[in-house]
Amino acid sequence: MYALRPPAEPGMPIEDVDTPALIVDLDIFEANMARLADETKRGGIRLRPHGKTHKCAIIAQQQIARGAVGQCVQKVSEAEALVDGGITDVLVCNEIVGQTKLRRLASLARRARIGVCVDNVANIEELSIEAQSFGVDLRVLVEIDAGVGRCGIEPGEPAAQLAKLIDELPGLTFGGLQAYHGGAQHLRTLAERKAAIAGIVDKVNQTRAALQRAGLPCPEVTGGGTGTYRLEMESGVYTELQCGSYIFMDADYGRNRDEAGEPFRRFAQSLFVYTTVMSRPARDRAIVDAGLKAVSIDCGPPLIHDQPDLEYIFKGDEHGQVRLPDTGHSLHVGSKLLLVPGHCDPTVNMYDHFVGVRDGWVESVWPITGRGPGR
Numbered sequence: 408m409y410a411l412r413p414p415a416e417p418g419m420p421i422e423d424v425d426t427p428a429l430i431v432d433l434d435i436f437e438a439n440m441a442r443l444a445d446e447t448k449r450g451g452i453r454l455r456p457h458g459k460t461h462k463c464a465i466i467a468q469q470q471i472a473r474g475a476v477g478q479c480v481q482k483v484s485e486a487e488a489l490v491d492g493g494i495t496d497v498l499v500c501n502e503i504v505g506q507t508k509l510r511r512l513a514s515l516a517r518r519a520r521i522g523v524c525v526d527n528v529a530n531i532e533e534l535s536i537e538a539q540s541f542g543v544d545l546r547v548l549v550e551i552d553a554g555v556g557r558c559g560i561e562p563g564e565p566a567a568q569l570a571k572l573i574d575e576l577p578g579l580t581f582g583g584l585q586a587y588h589g590g591a592q593h594l595r596t597l598a599e600r601k602a603a604i605a606g607i608v609d610k611v612n613q614t615r616a617a618l619q620r621a622g623l624p625c626p627e628v629t630g631g632g633t634g635t636y637r638l639e640m641e642s643g644v645y646t647e648l649q650c651g652s653y654i655f656m657d658a659d660y661g662r663n664r665d666e667a668g669e670p671f672r673r674f675a676q677s678l679f680v681y682t683t684v685m686s687r688p689a690r691d692r693a694i695v696d697a698g699l700k701a702v703s704i705d706c707g708p709p710l711i712h713d714q715p716d717l718e719y720i721f722k723g724d725e726h727g728q729v730r731l732p733d734t735g736h737s738l739h740v741g742s743k744l745l746l747v748p749g750h751c752d753p754t755v756n757m758y759d760h761f762v763g764v765r766d767g768w769v770e771s772v773w774p775i776t777g778r779g780p781g782r
């Protein structure tokens with residue numbers, strides 16, 4: 408491993424942090440973690456936060472210290488980063504395919520309790536072979552097609568047949584159902600999100616009935632994200648929630664509406680990209696050093712924190728333009744700004760470190776060891 412130079416050190420004032428940098432407001436981040444931990448505890452449901460949001464074992468440890476049962480991830484590389492950092496219970500809530508990856512997964516199960524999702528027979532057979540050759544037991548969940556055009560098998564009978572195969576094959580234990588509705592998280596109104604989650608709850612119920620007919624118990628129904636988790640919790644069929652973004656939030660979640668039609672503010676923005684003004688070429692324009700390589704583009708441009716009258720416009724890999732009011736603005740070359748990313752996960756994926764800040768001072772620098780393309 409080569410050492411990457413962090414943009415900050417503990418004890419620095421935030422103004423000295425080099426840019427672009429990924430900043431976490433620790434007070435807000437901790438309040439977000441505590442809020443969902445309390446809600447799930449009160450609701451009697453387990454919380455297995457999604458590690459693809461942070462890809463950082465230090466954050467995973469903090470979630471577990473507040474009562475989370477473990478972590479979920481999308482990629483074997485994320486699972487490896489978390490297990491290397493001491494996490495002992497990880498569910499890969501995605502399909503993992505090919506001998507190279509399956510061997511890594513089985514090898515990981517020698518050091519931690521590992522679960523994985525499946526939606527086809529050949530993959531289950533390969534998992535059984537690798538689990539046996541590594542002498543481990545893998546927890547295998549059947550992923551139900553949520554109808555969003557991603558992975559998953561048809562609910563009901565076809566899903567129950569896969570569960571039966573898992574139950575029969577050595578090295579594998581049927582762990583229950585993966586039922587995550589990715590398309591529902593950012594539906595803007597509560598009514599739309601309710602309708603979508605009612606649909607997937609129905610699919611879970613069909614599958615549970617088919618499992619019962621096959622004489623198979625269903626130990627777990629896991630799913631749910633930051634946008635819908637209360638609905639999964641209230642459905643009574645989920646045993647575990649997989650929220651990820653709630654610790655950081657982003658501009659896209661900021662566009663969701665709550666039951667009163669107000670912006671969804673159960674969790675507050677704790678994640679920012681810190682950027683420096685490099686040029687001030689015109690009265691109504693500042694150029695900053697955060698471009699495509701510093702903040703995600705998939706959910707639109709970032710917002711400028713606490714300055715709704717300013718607008719960010721992407722200007723390439725290393726440049727962003729900030730539109731200023733015609734009346735002028737006090738920003739000057741060297742000024743620093745906080746951006747609110749459009750989408751938290753892919754923004755985090757661009758950085759090697761989180762810079763944790765409290766009351767304007769850097770308190771911690773945490774490596775993002777699970778970042779990358781996700782192998």
Ligand SMILES: *Cc1c(COP(=O)(O)O)cnc(C)c1O
Pocket residue numbers: 457459460481500587589592630631632633634649650651652653
């Ligand atoms: C991304 C993801 C989540 C978490 O969603 P958030 O919106 O970040 O809370 C949960 N489960 C699965 C399978 C996911 O892909």
